[in-house]
Amino acid sequence: MTTLAVRYTAARTLDTAPAEASPPGPGEVELAPAFVGICGTDLHIFHGDMDTRVRSPAVLGHEMSGRITRVGPGVEGWQPADAVTVMPLRWDDTCPACRAGHQHICRHLDFIGIDSPGAMQQRWTVPATTLIRLPHALPLDHAALVEPTAVAVHDVGRAAVRAGEKAVVVGGGPIGILIALVAQAAGADVRIVELSAHRRALAEQLGLTAWNPADDDVATLVGAWTEDAGADVAFEVSGAAGGVDTAVEVLGVRGRLCLVAIHPKPREINLHRFFWRELTLIGARLYDRSDFEKAVTLVADGTIPAARLISKIVPLTEAPAAFEALEGGGDVMKILVDCTGDSPDTADTDTDAAQGAAG
Template sequence: MRAAVYYGKNKLEIEDVPEPTPGEGQVKIKVSRNGICGTDLHEYYDGPIFIPPTDPHPLTGQCMPLTLGHEFSGVVTEIGPNVTDIREGDRVTIEPIYRCGECRPCRTGHYNLCNVIGFHGLMADGGMAEYTVVPSNQVHKLPDNVSLEMGALVEPMSVAYHAATLGEVNDQSRALIYGAGPIGIGLWFALRGMGLTEIDVVEPSETRRRSIEALGARTLDPTKQDVTALIADRTNGNGVDAAFDAAGVAPAVQSALECLGERRPLISVAIYEKPLPTPLINLVLRERRIQGTICYTAADYSAVIDLMAKGHYNTTGWVEDVPLSGVVEKGFEQLRAGQKMKLLVDPTT
């Protein structure tokens, strides 16, 4: 079978590799689509970062080289021993977290914070391939009315949904999102799914503003509008109930904190490439806080899949397919250049 095998910085090869066979507690998946994540771009252009270069990961036993891909869906084609709740032919999406089950986060249900966490496609051969093998506890079945293409978006949409829950909002809340990339779009969908109607998305890129506006979002251009003053005016000086940073730049963090109401959170969903100044004065004087977020749990997956089954998510204008054979030239390079929004790798092409 063909797979996108990572050998290190700027080294990703489309190769013929042996098809995997499921072991005990595992299932084999024929991959339908695999989304390209910002983490994949970081690994390709700047890595290895999370991918173990030489020492095998303690939960997977793998290290570089390995097949990329952690945002994927497909069809179960083979069942390993002692798998009882999954059948061949099931249409599924994958929650790619490896967890130890023994550390305190795992024991308290927060396995997304596992002390030795691993990810399929980063610490084990992933979904940028025709087939892959996963533990059965990573498998989520898709309803009949959720397409496999949509199923490949469950992982990034669950990242956004988990972050949205940490905002402690309800249908009467007002929220502010910084960044209209895939996670920003996912945040908008998640908050809308929670009943919020007063949501502003701050995005300097005209292309990205148009993409999310086409979905029904209300946007602000920080290069032409004083976001802090505008939000103060709209909220009678009270500020928003939650802000979400999916931009990952210092001006977004500063603006978000200035727009927050008292004792309200800024949820940081971004990966920051450069150290940020810590604006403690904005935290101290109004008892605001910055809340980190990472990944998701099965509850977030279930919530996203349920919303997808209700037709809540719309991929028009921001999601496209790319062939496995062109994953670097037509995928990584175009995403890095800002020419595309979200790309799903089709391993059959």
């Protein structure tokens, strides 16, 4: 069977090309991806920043929802038409990290959609062990946000956020917004620091408070908010040197800094402040199955207002242009690629229209 796939071929070059879909082997299932989100890692690949890891031509995409089309030999508990998302991780189960129970940071991890073919195609074969069941009533476009929500769930868990704590999220893109919503659902009082007026406005519409670091003295605002105690936890999601400085500066005594963003080069950091206030630095990478299962619940029950976070849905053939739109910034949050071949007439729906539909 010949299908269509979005492929990375070289820096800043994507194409849509035919791909052969072979029957699923033992322990595998074939999926028909419905919606696939474009994330920051996909943009890093598009820029050529991950050429030492990604083998071209590479099919991208790991934030997805879809349905099973075929089940391979030995697969039990799944059948065609089941709605699923995929936890896109394969580990070796033998390295020290795996033996310690941390399979998601396996030394030889295969991140599906980066190290092996991803979901941005009309048919996709994956191990049955990666499947996460979706509720029947959950719209598949909303379900495409389960994977990034699982990232947020893992981050909030790693930071050990507790009810009543004050949390600062530096960076109000999709992951930053999701972290803020998950932390708020855990009972934290949350503030977002974000340069983009569009993203700040969306955060406010979702019931969050957002500050502009270009106009506001964030340290002063935090002081007034916390009665000079400082924040209990900060999440660095911006990936910028200034974001690191802000995240360290806002923390109070024994505050926790959760590093979420991927920083491609070393950053200077104020270690004296870590010493003086006994701060803690926490790394947070990916997720485990329990994070995914909680993310499904949060999206399905409306804690995560998925419809309001989806800025645009484009057909598979327009995915290359969507990457360029995201690269240019502007008034977008999350763009989904419709892999079904039946993209709706509302493919160019902007955020405001999407919010209206959700309301």
